[in-house]
Amino acid sequence: MMGMSRAGLAERWPLFAGAFLSVALGVALVQSSLLLLISAATYDPPAGWSEAARMAASDNAVAAVSMLGVILGIATFLAGFIISSTFAFTVDQRRRDLALLRLVGGSRGQLRRLLLGEALLLGFLGAAAGIPAGVAVMNLQGWLLRRMEFMPADFEGQWRLWILGVSFGTGLALAVAGVLVAARRGSRVRPLEALRETGAAARVMTVSRWIFGLIFLGGALALIIVAPHGGVSGGVAMAMNVAMPAAAAVAAFSPLLVPLLGRLIPAGGVTGSLARANLADARRRSASVAAPLIVLAGLVIGNAAAGASFTTAGADQMRAQTRADLVVEAPGPVGDRIRSVPGVAAVSTETAIPATVTTGSGEDQESESAMAMVIDPAAYAAAHSAGDALTALRGRAVAAGPGGDVPSRGTIRLRLPGLDLGEIPVVAGVPATMSGGPNVLLAPGVVPAAMLASAPTQSFVSLAGDADPPAVRAALARVGEVSTADAWLRADAKDRNSTSDKILLVIMGLGGLYALIGVINSVVIGAAARRREFAEARVTGLTRGQVVRSALRESFAVTVAGLVLGGVAAGATMATVLTTTTAVVGKGTLDIPWTLVAAVIAVALLVTSVTSLLTSLSATRRRPVLLLGATE
């Protein structure tokens, strides 16, 4: 028997390549997100633009900054997760090599230093490759941000010299942190394990796995419980963050859960029963392939469902609150012209103006881009079911709008394009809504007419009981573009949906790709160590086809198990979405993006199947006797 010699470099390179790749891509993703976040946060619109355009661009940038914050969080989480699971897997796959070193005199400390040294080297090399790759990723993400109009056309991610330190630090820290627990475990391998033919797997549900799993489970539960009480923005943010700890918790427990789900594979024929036995036996390998799948499915499906549900809930809420028959879109103060049309009973004319709101004073002073809206308080309250919330709004005062972010009492400083309104009291406010909207509501007299003249305005029109709708529409068409309130709300909802889809693509796209690469990594690493196992199966009488088929069935089962468990993690998000929407808009809303679910399932199955097919074909290429060393 060839014994240790099968541990040749040729067989070990996928381990190191996989670990290297996980660091390089993780560093690239984190670096790109960080640079874009900083570039967006310090973004200054070109001096040549009008102040209104500059303020609008800044307001967009604020939204982009919070989105990039989420991207950075997810990128860091994914990098930490994928890198540590890859490193732990590579260490585990080498238990026999490590035991052999122990046998010939290696101490625990030496093994630990060896593994840590390797991790440092891989972290360094990975970061060195990840930094230039991160620039490419940044250009891609920056292009996406411009393309989807989250940032203006002149926005570009900017390189900073100090990011070199941050990225090398990230690579080294994640690699070392990722290998720390595994190295400790690996160094405690018993020398006798070098003599076991199959490199007997260590206990997989270790104490640290239990601890990590329970911590993440606790985190997920805390978010699930608190989210419904977090108000609109808090609840939405918490619901969007459930998937990460939930997926990590499920992944931590996957060595227990995957074999359980594996029992569901039909044990038909020799390949089926072999696949089932392998799944139960190689818990470590199964869990390592399932982990990135769980995170991929949990994060992508969970957050897509959350985004879609909140958008739907927002649209539903808006529909429920809107009391109007027609909507007219025309710039400027068109209220009087609309009101003079026969058959019009009431009209709420709302003009949007970009603004800068400053709250607090002294140290706590904070300026933020915002959207101000000039309204007629009574008409607005009637058109949007605001009751008497706005009766106090008159003269030189403002009210907090449905977009939130402004306190409903107190004083703010308000700056409009070309006009500093100075300190201004907030005297009223409407509750924040799911779909957002203007942050500040202003009574008409505060803003000079010149500023309103060409500003985008929408007018919500209610018809009198005896009105002739077509005639009114025809008359209103001379003022601006007319649509029924229903059609307008539908178009608005569709618009918001496409925005939330775009956000999802920007946030999840590259992260999902990274998780998918993590899956491929695990399949390749797992197969690399299986040449001998395959060869043994073949000398036992299985054909190469049967061995490959059995590997495929096993990979299919692991993938399905990973997707189901990812579904569980996504389910945690969905439950939070239901309780949060119930608390915030009074009606539980859940919108599952089935197309995306189907796409994730199809892509995951395709990728794991193709990878398993290629790796098992390559691992069975040589005649089994050569591998088993029967040439002596």
Next chain:
Amino acid sequence: MPTTDTVTRVNAAVTLRGVSRVYGRGAAAVRAVDNVSLEFPRGGWTAVMGPSGSGKSTLLHCAAGLEKVDSGQVIVGDNDITSASDAELTALRRTRIGFVFQSFNLIGSLSAERNVALPLRLAGQRPKPAEVRATLARVGLADRARHRPRELSGGQQQRVAIARAMVTRPEVLFADEPTGALDSTAARTVLDLMREMADAGQSIVMVTHDPGAAARADAVVFLRDGRVVDHVTGAGPREVADRLAAWER
């Protein structure tokens, strides 16, 4: 004048006193080694024989400190290693004992000479190339120093493994079925090599089920169901085979 006790200690490379090792619990418990007391003499080559599953490997592992014993005492040279710490056992493996196994257990990515140098490097020494080459030359592989294990035959790989075990000049060499995976020619080369080493004063404990191999040793211990059942010195292959056959009956 040394006391009897000291004489025993000085003359024995490894001493086992009432050693037992039990695997599993309750009804499934297997007494792999059952109250064995043995002395492996210094400068001698002892073969441990017995049917498959009789506890030979377990005995060897206990004697080498690779396996904890459930009761009894294990003494290597004059060191009681029965409850030695991991660090002490590591030091023992580094300097005082060497291993050879049926499955060679070389590191596939390292050349023969680097495999041989490995124990010295792990012990914190800077191995002199000449010293490593000399060790390889002693096993007849001076010209294969730069070959990887997979470029060597099984017999050559086993000789590299012996060179690796010998490079630290251990007090005792433990070998578990060292010829188990070799054809008869390669096996003879390896046994000749071990004979040569034993004649030069190397203490060797070897587990085997091959009477031909056992007959090359100075003494043969027979094991059955974890117990020592017989002990012969200077027996030829025919006698060893007859005794083994008698115990296997």
